[in-house]
Amino acid sequence: MSAPVLEVADLRVRLETPRGPAHVVDGLDYAVGAGETVAIVGESGSGKSVSVLALLGLLPASATVTGTASFGGRDLLAMSEAELRGVRGNGIGMVFQDPMTSLNPVLSVGRQLTEGLLAHGVVTGRAAARARAADLLADVGLPDPRGALERYPHELSGGMRQRVVIAIALAGEPRLLVADEATTALDVTVQAQIVDLVTRLQAEHGTAVVWITHDLGVVAGIADRVLVMYGGRCVEDGGVDDVFDAPAHPYTRGLLGALPARVDAQRGPGRRAPDLVAIAGTPPPPTELPRGCVFWPRCPVRGDVRCETEQPPLVRVGGTDPRPHRAATFYGREIP
Amino acid sequence: MSAPARPAAPPVRVRPERGRWRATLRLLLSSPPSLFAVLVLLAVVVVALFDEQIAPTGFNEVDVSDRLQPPGAGHWFGTDDLGRDVLSRVVLGAKVSLQVGTVAVGFSLVVGVLAGLLAGFYGRWIDAVLMRLMDVLFAFPAILLAIAVIAVLGPGTTNAMIAIGITYTPVFARVTRAAVLGVREQVFVRASRSVGASDARLLLRHVLPNALPPIIVQTSVSLAFAVLAEAALSFVGLGTQPPAPSWGRMLSEGRGYIDLAWWIAVFPGLAIVVLVLAFNLLGDGLRDVLDPQQRSALEAARHRPGRRRRAEVRR
Numbered sequence: 268m269s270a271p272v273l274e275v276a277d278l279r280v281r282l283e284t285p286r287g288p289a290h291v292v293d294g295l296d297y298a299v300g301a302g303e304t305v306a307i308v309g310e311s312g313s314g315k316s317v318s319v320l321a322l323l324g325l326l327p328a329s330a331t332v333t334g335t336a337s338f339g340g341r342d343l344l345a346m347s348e349a350e351l352r353g354v355r356g357n358g359i360g361m362v363f364q365d366p367m368t369s370l371n372p373v374l375s376v377g378r379q380l381t382e383g384l385l386a387h388g389v390v391t392g393r394a395a396a397r398a399r400a401a402d403l404l405a406d407v408g409l410p411d412p413r414g415a416l417e418r419y420p421h422e423l424s425g426g427m428r429q430r431v432v433i434a435i436a437l438a439g440e441p442r443l444l445v446a447d448e449a450t451t452a453l454d455v456t457v458q459a460q461i462v463d464l465v466t467r468l469q470a471e472h473g474t475a476v477v478w479i480t481h482d483l484g485v486v487a488g489i490a491d492r493v494l495v496m497y498g499g500r501c502v503e504d505g506g507v508d509d510v511f512d513a514p515a516h517p518y519t520r521g522l523l524g525a526l527p528a529r530v531d532a533q534r535g536p537g538r539r540a541p542d543l544v545a546i547a548g549t550p551p552p553p554t555e556l557p558r559g560c561v562f563w564p565r566c567p568v569r570g571d572v573r574c575e576t577e578q579p580p581l582v583r584v585g586g587t588d589p590r591p592h593r594a595a596t597f598y599g600r601e602i603p
Numbered sequence: 604m605s606a607p608a609r610p611a612a613p614p615v616r617v618r619p620e621r622g623r624w625r626a627t628l629r630l631l632l633s634s635p636p637s638l639f640a641v642l643v644l645l646a647v648v649v650v651a652l653f654d655e656q657i658a659p660t661g662f663n664e665v666d667v668s669d670r671l672q673p674p675g676a677g678h679w680f681g682t683d684d685l686g687r688d689v690l691s692r693v694v695l696g697a698k699v700s701l702q703v704g705t706v707a708v709g710f711s712l713v714v715g716v717l718a719g720l721l722a723g724f725y726g727r728w729i730d731a732v733l734m735r736l737m738d739v740l741f742a743f744p745a746i747l748l749a750i751a752v753i754a755v756l757g758p759g760t761t762n763a764m765i766a767i768g769i770t771y772t773p774v775f776a777r778v779t780r781a782a783v784l785g786v787r788e789q790v791f792v793r794a795s796r797s798v799g800a801s802d803a804r805l806l807l808r809h810v811l812p813n814a815l816p817p818i819i820v821q822t823s824v825s826l827a828f829a830v831l832a833e834a835a836l837s838f839v840g841l842g843t844q845p846p847a848p849s850w851g852r853m854l855s856e857g858r859g860y861i862d863l864a865w866w867i868a869v870f871p872g873l874a875i876v877v878l879v880l881a882f883n884l885l886g887d888g889l890r891d892v893l894d895p896q897q898r899s900a901l902e903a904a905r906h907r908p909g910r911r912r913r914a915e916v917r918r
Contacts, residue, residue, distance in 0.1 A: 323797060325793055325796060325797060328727070352799045352801065353799065354799075355796065355797050355798060355799040356797065356798030356799035357799060360797075360798070361794065361797040361798075363790050363793070363794050363797075364790075365790060368789055368790040368791060369790040369791050369793075369794040370791055370794070371791045371795070371808075371809050371812075371813070372791075372813070373812045373813055374808065374809075374812070378808075379795075382795065382798065382800060382804070382808070383798035383799060383800075386798070386799050386800060386801070386804070387799055432794070435794070435798060436797075436798070438798065439798065439799070
């Protein structure tokens with residue numbers, strides 16, 4: 268693996284709330300290589316969105332962010348607002364969840380696309396910016412890109428809007444694209460188109476992608492590596508095949524057990540279809556994380572006396588050396 | 604050369620933005636009260652622009668032999684105690700009312716919207732300082748504050764504009780701040796920041812245009828209040844100074860003759876009522892068409908008869 272595009276170490280985000288400090292992200296490490304896709308999965312409130320918004324300084328000022336995030340040799344978390352503005356859109360592009368709300372309803376598509384182009388000096392002059400904007404729209408597969416420049420967001424369908432959002436994110440030719448639940452608000456066929464689109468663009472431009480989702484189906488389709496988050500911590504990471512084939516953490520198993528397609532696939536001749544398993548309970552509030560393993564209160568295994576009192580470290584449970592498969596349990600593989 | 608010259612298709616440029624505003628205007632004018640308000644305001648503006656051509660006499664042509672004449676052929680609105688033509692003075696007073704109203708509201712609009720934008724967008728201490736300042740201004744009854752400002756600056760038309768402008772600034776600041784607080788949290792603001800937009804750009808291109816509808820409505824309503832405030836200040840002698848015509852001043856001068864010559868006070872009073880009513884009706888109408896929920900209800904109501912007709916044809 269070449270030098271990673273992004274290397275995050277010990278990222279912690281703390282928010283002050285009326286009920287005390289909330290450790291929304293609690294010590295996260297990961298790296299994204301050039302052209303690689305890393306999926307961050309987890310339930311709502313597991314801190315996955317916050318962990319990427321923190322990198323670009325897009326959290327409210329009341330949030331305290333510590334750790335390092337090395338991007339192109341520089342630490343994003345140590346940058347001033349002005350320096351960050353240079354990275355936003357230019358080095359890192361972002362796609363947000365809901366294309367209904369991530370476009371400004373009163374500006375035409377063309378205006379919103381040229382905004383980033385002109386702001387970063389990618390092109391100079393209105394005409395050049397419009398030409399480039401039309402190219403970008405063509406690139407994301409929008410029919411009639413020239414006409415689309417004049418359209419307003421409400422005149423486009425959800426899928427087309429998300430294509431526009433992706434075009435905006437790619438306008439500055441970023442080395443890293445962050446897709447925050449980019450397909451969640453879309454219907455299934457459109458989801459597939461958007462996933463295909465990002466995969467194609469990634470292949471063409473060599474962009475690294477961080478794909479935040481709770482949809483394991485999407486993860487299986489596009490990710491090289493997967494990072495499972497729970498309660499602000501990474502509970503398991505590794506190559507997507509390693510994690511899917513041999514999930515080590517009870518939480519990951521729970522997630523995979525709640526996936527209908529996978530349950531189906533396990534049904535062989537003479538085998539009873541396993542039930543779709545839900546994980547009992549709800550995630551802990553970030554103001555009251557348990558002392559030991561974050562998953563302990565909901566864990567069906569609790570296979571070690573230390574589970575309740577000690578945080579299990581992320582230890583290697585498989586994979587090959589440059590890309591280890593790690594899980595934060597005390598008992599790893601031993602559990603059948 | 605050999606190919607027949609194909610006529611170049613004229614470039615079709617769809618301007619949805621203009622279309623949208625035009626649709627809003629059409630919807631606004633489809634409601635009778637709003638249409639009435641717009642017509643009245645247009646008429647007042649025309650009268651104010653061409654006041655000297657329209658007014659039969661000058662504003663201060665005294666003719667004591669012709670004093671206290673009731674409305675009639677010679678003087679449609681009668682004459683006052685100095686024999687001045689009331690119609691002429693009402694016509695000439697329109698300019699003062701509109702001028703004071705628009706300049707004062709323009710001042711409140713610029714200062715208040717700026718304060719509200721900064722307070723709402725940045726929050727924290729900027730918000731606290733600006734909005735507490737506005738609260739202080741807001742704590743005084745409007746007309747009392749205006750009188751206090753006049754007491755400092757001295758009476759006169761210009762100072763009345765400043766006084767009224769200061770008085771209505773906090774209203775704009777609050778309306779803008781509230782709207783900005785809603786828009787600020789929209790994903791597109793964060794999305795735009797994520798492609799590297801500067802704060803100034805975020806404020807002017809993304810936040811302000813989306814916070815505009817309540818500000819537009821407030822402008823119309825404030826114009827009504829400003830016209831009233833100017834009349835009130837002139838009524839107590841702190842606004843426009845004699846002999847310049849002002850509706851409020853005419854009311855107060857005509858008050859003493861109300862038994863003898865009702866027309867001196869009633870016509871300027873009616874003028875105030877009509878202008879204030881027009882601004883208020885316009886504000887109401889604008890609120891209906893600019894609020895998305897109200898608007899869809901309006902549009903649905905407008906389309907319903909057509910739909911019913913079509914349904915009958917099908918049967």
